Amino acid sequence: xxxxxxxxxxxxxxxxxxxxxxxxxxxxxxxxxxxxxxxxxxxxxxxxxxxxxxxxxxxxxxxxxxxxxxxxxxxxxxxxxxxxxxxxxxxxxxxxxxxxxxxxxxxxxxxxxxxxxxxxxxxxxxxxxxxxxxxxxxxxxxxxxxxxxxxxxxxxxxxxxxxxxxxxxxxxxxxxxxxxxxxxxxxxxxxxxxxxxxxxxxxxxxxxxxxxxxxxxxxxxxxxxxxxxxxxxxxxxxxxxxxxxxxxxxxxxxxxxxxxxxxxxxxxxxxxxx
Amino acid sequence: xxxxxxxxxxxxxxxxxxxxxxxxxxxxxxxxxxxxxxxxxxxxxxxxxxxxxxxxxxxxxxxxxxxxxxxxxxxxxxxxxxxxxxxxxxxxxxxxxxxxxxxxxxxxxxxxxxxxxxxxxxxxxxxxxxxxxxxxxxxxxxxxxxxxxxxxxxxxxxxxxxxxxxxxxxxxxxxxxxxxxxxxxxxxxxxxxxxxxxxxxxxxxxxxxxxxxxxxxxxxxxxxxxxxxxxxxxxxxxxxxxxxxxxxxxxxxxxxxxxxxxxxxxxxxxxxxxxxxxxxxxxxxxxxxxxxx
Numbered sequence: 001x002x003x004x005x006x007x008x009x010x011x012x013x014x015x016x017x018x019x020x021x022x023x024x025x026x027x028x029x030x031x032x033x034x035x036x037x038x039x040x041x042x043x044x045x046x047x048x049x050x051x052x053x054x055x056x057x058x059x060x061x062x063x064x065x066x067x068x069x070x071x072x073x074x075x076x077x078x079x080x081x082x083x084x085x086x087x088x089x090x091x092x093x094x095x096x097x098x099x100x101x102x103x104x105x106x107x108x109x110x111x112x113x114x115x116x117x118x119x120x121x122x123x124x125x126x127x128x129x130x131x132x133x134x135x136x137x138x139x140x141x142x143x144x145x146x147x148x149x150x151x152x153x154x155x156x157x158x159x160x161x162x163x164x165x166x167x168x169x170x171x172x173x174x175x176x177x178x179x180x181x182x183x184x185x186x187x188x189x190x191x192x193x194x195x196x197x198x199x200x201x202x203x204x205x206x207x208x209x210x211x212x213x214x215x216x217x218x219x220x221x222x223x224x225x226x227x228x229x230x231x232x233x234x235x236x237x238x239x240x241x242x243x244x245x246x247x248x249x250x251x252x253x254x255x256x257x258x259x260x261x262x263x264x265x266x267x268x269x270x271x272x273x274x
Numbered sequence: 275x276x277x278x279x280x281x282x283x284x285x286x287x288x289x290x291x292x293x294x295x296x297x298x299x300x301x302x303x304x305x306x307x308x309x310x311x312x313x314x315x316x317x318x319x320x321x322x323x324x325x326x327x328x329x330x331x332x333x334x335x336x337x338x339x340x341x342x343x344x345x346x347x348x349x350x351x352x353x354x355x356x357x358x359x360x361x362x363x364x365x366x367x368x369x370x371x372x373x374x375x376x377x378x379x380x381x382x383x384x385x386x387x388x389x390x391x392x393x394x395x396x397x398x399x400x401x402x403x404x405x406x407x408x409x410x411x412x413x414x415x416x417x418x419x420x421x422x423x424x425x426x427x428x429x430x431x432x433x434x435x436x437x438x439x440x441x442x443x444x445x446x447x448x449x450x451x452x453x454x455x456x457x458x459x460x461x462x463x464x465x466x467x468x469x470x471x472x473x474x475x476x477x478x479x480x481x482x483x484x485x486x487x488x489x490x491x492x493x494x495x496x497x498x499x500x501x502x503x504x505x506x507x508x509x510x511x512x513x514x515x516x517x518x519x520x521x522x523x524x525x526x527x528x529x530x531x532x533x534x535x536x537x538x539x540x541x542x543x544x545x546x547x548x549x550x551x552x553x554x555x556x557x558x559x560x561x562x563x564x565x566x567x
Contacts, residue, residue, distance in 0.1 A: 017370070018370050020371075021369055021370035021371035021374065022370065022371075022374070024371045025370075025371050025374040025375060025378075028375060029378075036398075039398070039401075039402050097289075100285060102283075102285040102286045102289065103286060104285070104286040104287075104289040104290050104293075105285060105286070105289055108289055108293060114550060115546065117549075117553075118503070118507075118545070118546045118549035118550040118553065119507070119542050119545045119546050119549065120506075120507040120508070120509075120510035120511075120521065120545055121507070121510075122510040122511060122513070122514075122521055123510055123521060123524075123538070123541055123542050123545055124542075126521075126524075126525075126538050126541075127538050127539070127542055130528070130534050130535070130538055131534070131535050131538060131539070132300075134308060135300055135303045135304055135307075135308055136300075136303065207385070210387075211385075211386070211387040211388065212387070213387075214387030214388075214389040214390055215387070215389055215511075217389070218514065225387065225389060225390060228390075238397055239394075239397070242390065242393055242394045242397075243394070245390055246386045246390050246391070246394065249385070249386050249387055249390060250382070250385050250386055253385040253386075254385055
């Protein structure tokens with residue numbers, strides 16, 4: 001009897017504490033917002049949030065037209081989609097080459113991975129755009145896709161390699177004892193199982209691809225960041241536009257994470273002979 | 275598996291031929307299509323040049339930029355470790371308030387592009403925080419000895435406010451990633467360690483600082499070393515807000531000298547040498563440490 005009362009009291013105290021903490025958190029957020037507004041006020045910053053929607057979309061005669069920001073978002077998505085495809089190809093090729101027993105394959109993947117992992121993406125973009133693109137006559141959009149895919153491909157290779165190595169040894173032995181040749185083992189037995197394992201880290205890769213795609217604004221590909229920067233140069237609404245751009249990216253990345261985590265739950269995870 | 279040998283020999287040959295073909299195609303395009311005339315002799319003079327007037331060597335753009343990148347890495351690493359450590363401890367704290375606050379910060383940073391974050395924060399820091407710190411008047415009051423020391427530590431003093439804004443941006447952004455490493459390290463320490471510490475009568479602060487953190491640190495060192503290398507690479511982003519580090523001076527030099535290919539290749543090699551060298555060094559240290567455990 002006594003115990004139930006104390007535990008109930010304790011629980012009630014915990015609830016109060018949670019409520020108090022949440023309230024304090026909200027107050028801090030409000031305080032930060034106030035600091036931003038006040039700080040902008042001392043700079044005589046003129047907030048013009050009402051002008052933002054027209055840069056997202058406008059409706060004329062009942063017809064929807066997308067503004068520069070939404071168009072930029074579309075370009076970002078297009079860029080991410082293409083480079084994700086190429087990333088997967090690069091990554092899978094590198095992972096399979098790494099697994100083969102050919103020394104040339106080892107050497108080439110090692111050089112590729114080390115170069116990509118030890119230089120900044122920005123410098124890689126400049127290298128592709130200023131050196132490779134003029135030599136091979138690539139347009140800037142293709143150069144951007146290529147630079148992003150080369151960069152993320154090295155990380156994808158690592159993900160694929162880990163995924164393939166995580167498949168239990170029995171699967172290899174069983175496939176080999178059935179007399180399957182090496183490429184058939186990979187294609188029919190190992191990769192279908194590895195896909196489930198690599199899906200969560202590949203989601204992380206896709207999210208980081210979206211984030212890194214912002215960097216191609218340095219070579220003036222008309223993505224979301226470029227459109228934002230151009231609008232800021234035109235309108236001087238620095239804060240409104242950057243906050244909007246950041247919010248758009250945030251919506252994109254978090255919705256992708258949520259989508260995949262829902263997808264993951266529907267895939268049976270432990271069917272790989274555990 | 276002896277019967278397999280010949281097939282892999284074939285693969286070797288195939289790869290070598292493909293690589294050679296790609297390289298020779300690119301070289302062919304450079305030579306006969308693009309008509310680029312290489313001039314590598316100029317590059318060393320971009321690192322340091324001899325000044326006939328005073329009779330000594332002075333650092334040129336690439337040398338200055340490289341030194342600035344190293345400074346950014348060291349100070350940024352320290353600052354990111356401090357703020358990231360604090361954030362990481364908040365992330366596993368008892369109080370919901372601290373957890374909510376750190377979670378919001380980390381979530382925001384990890385889900386927006388670094389570039390966008392840096393642009394937003396740069397405007398705030400350079401327009402709000404820097405006037406508050408009032409560095410210029412502080413420098414004006416300093417003696418010549420202090421000035422020399424400061425120049426050695428932070429680079430040219432007339433650029434100090436600029437440098438500090440870039441540094442704070444970089445550290446704030448990097449601290450979100452550091453804090454995740456710290457959190458993972460703390461959570462990897464078995465729950466029994468906490469309980470044992472509490473059973474000995476320590477309060478939670480003592481348990482954290484005396485029992486859990488020392489054990490967690492050993493687990494954090496390898497990923498923190500990797501994050502330090504990431505910080506060096508991410509410091510190239512700071513060039514976009516005009517902090518005069520290696521990528522910025524590279525851009526300047528490529529435009530002013532017109533030696534685009536040579537300059538960018540050199541910048542790439544410099545970053546590679548720095549990051550790859552550090553990665554090898556950390557790897558060796560780690561192996562040596564693990565021998566003692």
